[in-house]
Amino acid sequence: MTTEQPPVEQFQIGEVAERTGLSIRTIRHYEEVGLVVPSSRSTGRFRLYSPQDVARLRTLRHMKPLGFPLEEMRTLMEAMDTIAAGRASTSAGEDAHEVVRRFHGVMTERVRQAREHLTRAEEFAVELEDRLRG
């Protein structure tokens, strides 16, 4: 038996890019605007991302098609961090709840709209096929 801790998983930016489907430049940009700051750096100056960092980047990736500005995404992420920190009954906690609530509403509506657009786009694809056979 050993007291050795399992090594915490850390990912370099290239691997994070592969895992999330985001470009390296996009990941760096998200750091520039304060969206996802890598939880550590190597002895050199390489960014090292934790599994949680990667999960957050995945979420951002899936939300991209909904077209929220990065500034708004940052507001949302901060609100969620506040809630996760268990400060629900503080005034910051209440504000955070309100932010998340509003965001949830807008998001649900945009998902609905996006689905409609996709359906139309698909109809257009069928039209393309028809013309090819036409």
Add this chain to the structure above:
Amino acid sequence: MTTEQPPVEQFQIGEVAERTGLSIRTIRHYEEVGLVVPSSRSTGRFRLYSPQDVARLRTLRHMKPLGFPLEEMRTLMEAMDTIAAGRASTSAGEDAHEVVRRFHGVMTERVRQAREHLTRAEEFAVELEDRLRG
């Protein structure tokens, strides 16, 4: 009985914006890059869009979430025009067919991916709700 023709429907840019859900600036931009040039102008210099112009703008609107560069959309639109002009057996017609075929493939794949992203985004929305009830 009269020889009078029914007036051809023409729309000013503001009405086109409402009908398509695109901004006026976006519609002008699409003209700047040669995507949709209004079929006429008023005696003043107001842009006048035909129902076909409006239909094309609607198609562009629905395809926006798929993230094709406008230059590529222009290539596609031109290819479709070539096919619609019935020049299928000319070499231009064959090239047009090839363009449309490739586009169709990429488009179908992107629709699939976009649907996946939306599903994930929706899951995230549910997560937001859960945290609100926490």
Add this chain to the structure above:
DNA sequence: TTGCTCCTCACGTCACGTGAGGTGGC
């Protein structure tokens, strides 16, 4: 004449893309 909608520049912005030139660890 007043409102409203439209017009043409032209600069600004957001979200990255794309080199240039340099460093770090297997």
Add this chain to the structure above:
DNA sequence: TTGCTCCTCACGTCACGTGAGGTGGC
């Protein structure tokens, strides 16, 4: 030492947004 991956500027680009200043027709 060579490769590969990463680094930091910093300018470029794409798709518009946003005034500024002006005109046209009910």
